[in-house]
Amino acid sequence: MSKKMNGLAMLGFDTIGWIEKDIPAIGPMDALCKPLAISPCTSDVHTVWERALGNRHNLILGHEACAEVVEVGSLVKDFKPGDRVIIPAITPDWEAVESQAGYSQHSYGMLNGWKFSNVKDGVFADYFHVNQADGNLAHLPKEISVEDAVMLSDMIPTGFHGANLAEVEYGDTVAVVGIGPVGLMAVAGSVLRGAGRVFGVGSRQICQDAAKFYGATDLINYRDGNIVSQILDATGGKPVDKVILAGGELDTFEQAVRMVKPGGIVSNINYLGTGDFIRIPRVEWGLGMGHIRIIGGLMPGGRKNMEFLARLMVHGRLDVSPLLTHRFHNFKDADEALLLMKDKPSDLIKPVVSLY
Ligand code: NDP
Ligand code: ZN
Secondary structure, eight states: OOSEEEEEEEEETTEEEEEEEEOOOOOTTOEEEEEEEEOOOHHHHHHHHSOTTOOOTTEEOOOOEEEEEEEEOTTOOSOOTTOEEEEOSOOOOTTSHHHHTTOGGGTTSTTTTOOBTTTBOOSSBSOEEESSHHHHOEEOOTTSOHHHHHTTTTHHHHHHHHHHHTTOOTTOEEEEEOOSHHHHHHHHHHHHTTOSEEEEEOOOHHHHHHHHHTTOSEEEOGGGSOHHHHHHHHTTTOOEEEEEEOSSOTHHHHHHHHHEEEEEEEEEOOOOOSOSOOOOOTTTTGGGTSOOEEEEOOOOOSHHHHHHHHHHHHTTSOOOGGGEEEEEOOGGGHHHHHHHHHHOOTTOSEEEEEOO
């Protein structure tokens, strides 16, 4: 095998391109994988075009993939070359104290479970390295296509994490602000947890149609005016139980606090790529005493989460096909797919590149 590979990298701020790098070496607990399908994420857009992580010069992008195992380390127990696997975007260090405390996303430091396209090369390459293969890979069930499986890397676990952080209960009224692929999965997760009424906030028709498909009962277009008054008008002035933030800018926090009930939860899964401070309205926050919780989280990675979420697809409880609006079949189209994700044309929800 040649020791070199190609990958789609951030060359500098606002610039992407293909570069050649060494194929990564693996340790005894790790795996080397080659992608079967990949998808660009809005987070890659934050990284390259919003400069959210600083200049990651020549860092290979991408953290959403389904893959085949090429090589495993000597201590790997459950995976072997040739296995088809689901790759979580977040691949924690499972021995870390933070992981043992339930926050594997932050193993050895804030957001450090996020390794692909952040602190090491990502998955938009001929090959990529997976740390702690037994803890971070999951076998791909034969019922799930490689394209659908890519949605298990990030979109499903992130959206569902939003619903989990919001602690959605039977009958809850939930406002999901942002109905791109992440928000759509937050709608789906909220519905599966038993939400009674779900507002989906977004402007593009294709996303509104998909939100309906996933169970949104009410659709709000933020371009039609203040979303707080639109939602409160629809509820007869009654605040919502939960808000999930999956799009928009920093002012969505202020809006969320203005529309949520005392004791409600504002759950943020949006990646805040720009700005410095978040404003919380003092009076609507109950003068600091309203028991309104504001929480934000990186999706949980690892094997168990992938296996459990995959069951929803295997048994027909979750269909991701409405998300996949643009399909490419040549690895070299990854850059075109990423540019689509940046430009968000009206007919786009999520592009996927499958390599067969
Ligand atoms: P998209 O850009 O596809 O979707 C964003 C949504 O927000 C769209 O529905 C858009 O509406 C809507 N929106 C835009 N502006 C406003 C506004 N002012 N008020 C209300 N809604 C608005 O993003 P994704 O779904 O791909 O990702 C969402 C976020 O999640 C990103 O920031 C991404 O980086 C982050 N993310 C976080 C992860 C985590 O672990 N927490 C993991 C993965 C992603 P429209 O386009 O219709 O006008
Ligand atoms: Zn992502």
